Amino acid sequence: MISFYNSPMLRLLLLLTLLLPLSSRAALEIEIVGGAAQQIPIAVAPFAQSATLPESVTMVISADLRRSGMFRLLETRGVANIPHELDEVKYPEWASLQAQALVIGKVEPVAGGRLKVSFRLLDVFKQSQLAGLEYDIAPSQLRQTAHRIADVIYEKLTGEPGVFATRITYVNKTGKRYTLVVADADGHNPQTILSSTEPIISPAWSPDGTRIAYVSFEKKKPVIYVQSLVSGQRYVLANFKGNNSAPAWSPDGKRLAIVLTHGANSRLYLINHDGTGLQPLTQGNAIDTEPYWSPDGKWIYFTSDRGGSPQIYRISPLGGEARRVTFEGSYNVSPRVSPDGRLLAFIRREGGKFQVAVQELASNQVQILSDYGQDESPSFAPNSRLIIFATNINNRGILAVVSSDGRVKQRLSEAGDVREPSWGPAVN
Amino acid sequence: MSKRLIGCVFLAVTLAACSSKQVKEEPKAAVEDKSPTVAAPTKVEPTPEAPPAATTAPVTEQAATINPLKDPNNILSKRSIYFDFDKDEVKSEYLPLIEAHAKYLNANPNAKVTLQGNADERGSREYNLSLGQRRSVSVKKAMNVLGVGDKQIETVSYGEEKPQCTEKTEACWAQNRRVDIVYDGE
16 A cells, blocks of 8 residues: 655664764675565666765665555666756656656765755656655765665655664574674674574564573573673573473563573573562463563464364463364464564465464464474564565575565575574664 | 774774784774664683593403493494484484493493484474484483483583584485584593
């Protein structure tokens, strides 16, 4: 659904707080496999900017919009005079290109070695402005600013928030080395936050995006750590007898649901974010694992084989009876609730294939979204529209993205085996 | 390699330093924009393992008697018990193997084993971690029934993280659905 509406010119002054490297590198290579049925035709007029700047704002915005599968990017090379200001725009020229929307803008140097980035999003048919913003930034923030502009464009034209300025984390196994990596959602700026010769699994972002909980086998058994992305410091969240695994943050970030395995049985526990106050949540002789909180904090979804085969259940964090949520199929695991609370994504095994499925929680209708066959670890983008997951192509672990309606598909790969993706929250 | 280099360049730009100590002393960045910057990577190196305690007989005598645990003609040299997909029941064909090890453990009360549970790579890593643990406990219980006390048995799960075979075939996956019996000092 396209919703056009006018917004007044805003002035955003972003102070120098966002620290990004001057130039960025894409480790993950992105391949777009499919797109939405109705793509919005849009023209991004090349921004006026100095050729010496490390990033082309036009290219970053265009790549973001194209990757989303929601837009058809129009060729602008045939346009004689590229406009950068509102009074330079000749609407009929863009209308003849079939453009519904037009983006113009420029990057100018300002005092103190800083940059002023301004853009306008225009409705070609109504000949009116949909959005206009100005950013005062350090040169190192140029790429991030371009993502933010793409987010504004995406939201104005689709009615949903964009996720171009968000980040992801994943595990890369290269040879015998495991690294936990944090990167921009487009795969740029990969930063290794942990490097180990033992496995790392189950990274989970804190709701404020400042910390990541994960499971590391460096003590020759699974132990849960929480690491700050700001200071790089970490602490042991849970190292109890047996296996400690599957951390999941509560929406308020104060507690985590975790799994402890003593003997044969895996059970859910709650623990404060500082590692105090451990309390049991489930009992019994079953595997209860992979807890995930609903965004309203009222439910914890989890995988359990208490009924004979692994299925998804939910329980209140206050305790009580667990209720079964998935009914079709003999193997349903890895539940993740969408940030809008509407959908449950999980992995279903059917006919020997492991596939990403989504269940609408209100109607319990299930749709299979992927067809690679060995899919794992789904994770919703903060706008609930995209799901990133791990899969396998040609004997190598890669990441894939699918829209929650199954229409838009992308693949992201890099050298090594990539797995365990988790999409970070929107932090604005 | 280059990833680490990027980390250093990044720090050099922001903090004019590339030492993790300085990073930790730096107050929190990100005031206006809450996107946190990523700090220097934490590197985890394996702690050197203590050399195994000398539990076997002196070398001169060892030559005379073959260690039954290493003798390829002895069932005790067989150490792996295999499982069906998403199952933790010990199949009857492995009972003689478990009985042989139980007998050995009963005869050698100072001997200790770790039962390492594993799963094939398909499906959820966390579920497979629990499944591997349950498989190791299944073997432990079978040994308990045969008189081996808990003091001689440790269980651990590696889930799907330490596959023996890395091809994407059923034959290979079958090899990874496994409990290994590992004696202390091996």
